[in-house]
Amino acid sequence: MSSLALDRKPGQPATDLGANGKVLSTAANRLGGLVPTDPSIGVEAIRRLYHENGYVWLKRFLDPEAVNAFRGWVFSHLARGGLVAPGSDPMLGLSAGTGLDKGQVDRILMSLVRSVAFEGFCAQARLAGFMDEFLCGISYLHKRKIMRFTQPGTATATPAHYDLVYLRGGTNRLVTAWIPIGDTPVDMGGLVYLEGSHALGVRMEEEFSRKSLDLSAEERISAFNRNMTEGGWVSKDLPEMAERFNTRWLVADYEAGDVVLHSPYMIHASTTNQSASNRIRLSTDVRYQNVDDEIDARWGNHWSLGDML
Ligand SMILES: O=C(O)CCC(=O)C(=O)O
Numbered sequence: 001m002s003s004l005a006l007d008r009k010p011g012q013p014a015t016d017l018g019a020n021g022k023v024l025s026t027a028a029n030r031l032g033g034l035v036p037t038d039p040s041i042g043v044e045a046i047r048r049l050y051h052e053n054g055y056v057w058l059k060r061f062l063d064p065e066a067v068n069a070f071r072g073w074v075f076s077h078l079a080r081g082g083l084v085a086p087g088s089d090p091m092l093g094l095s096a097g098t099g100l101d102k103g104q105v106d107r108i109l110m111s112l113v114r115s116v117a118f119e120g121f122c123a124q125a126r127l128a129g130f131m132d133e134f135l136c137g138i139s140y141l142h143k144r145k146i147m148r149f150t151q152p153g154t155a156t157a158t159p160a161h162y163d164l165v166y167l168r169g170g171t172n173r174l175v176t177a178w179i180p181i182g183d184t185p186v187d188m189g190g191l192v193y194l195e196g197s198h199a200l201g202v203r204m205e206e207e208f209s210r211k212s213l214d215l216s217a218e219e220r221i222s223a224f225n226r227n228m229t230e231g232g233w234v235s236k237d238l239p240e241m242a243e244r245f246n247t248r249w250l251v252a253d254y255e256a257g258d259v260v261l262h263s264p265y266m267i268h269a270s271t272t273n274q275s276a277s278n279r280i281r282l283s284t285d286v287r288y289q290n291v292d293d294e295i296d297a298r299w300g301n302h303w304s305l306g307d308m309l
Pocket of ligand 1: 163269285
């Protein structure tokens with residue numbers, strides 16, 4: 001854990017967070033802590049929290065050792081493209097900095113998201129069994145499963161959005177699982193959630209539906225139709241959003257084994273990776289639903305970079 005992380009309370013960054021050229025300042029009163037949940041409270045209580053808050057952060061839901069072992073496996077492959085510091089333990093995920101072969105790293109990543117090992121990670125017994133219960137039936141895992149890495153010291157950050165924008169072709173009873181693959185303290189730029197924004201997402205979606213009445217069926221479900229901002233984002237300006245909606249960005253020190261479930265209407269984003277210990281952020285975001293609900297056919301293929309979904 002970085003020295004930054006030792007000087008502060010959980011969820012209270014000791015340093016300002018950056019995203020898309022803007023600063024989420026610790027001084028601005030627009031940052032709060034994501035509230036953790038002990039998975040042992042049971043599925044009904046978890047479901048209640050999920051509906052109340054738009055998310056539930058399940059602490060140590062998965063076996064941390066297995067998650068770290070998977071981290072090591074992923075980085076041992078990405079090392080071939082020069083991503084990790086030569087000679088270092090892949091499980092640490094230490095960045096080699098510049099000089100990586102981006103094309104090669106992307107190709108390897110596209111192989112990894114098609115691998116049996118990744119499929120198994122997302123469908124492991126604890127998660128699959130829980131999803132069946134949570135979704136009150138047989139759960140379905142969307143084939144398009146995303147794995148992301150973020151090197152420290154780069155500008156990479158996910159702009160604010162809610163997931164339904166990308167999945168309008170099926171049910172809205174979707175659940176996203178965001179899984180940090182390895183410890184991800186707040187300075188490593190994990191997911192941040194706009195407090196109470198699942199209600200905002202519902203309103204925004206209603207407005208988009210009204211504006212889209214004259215579009216073709218295909219355009220209506222597209223995140224890139226003319227009524228959307230570029231990329232389907234709500235905004236890249238996180239501080240402005242917190243002011244505009246008079247709310248806070250909730251941040252967290254994630255640990256290996258944690259799983260966050262979020263509603264398809266919950267607005268979230270990520271901040272830049274400022275890891276003082278040079279660690280690469282690695283995570284996956286995958287979507288589950290009840291198999292009997294309508295499935296967005298566009299997500300029936302593996303994720304490809306630039307697939308415009
Ligand atoms: O990991 C990220 O940066 C973004 C993840 C995301 O957008 C999601 O979980 O829906």
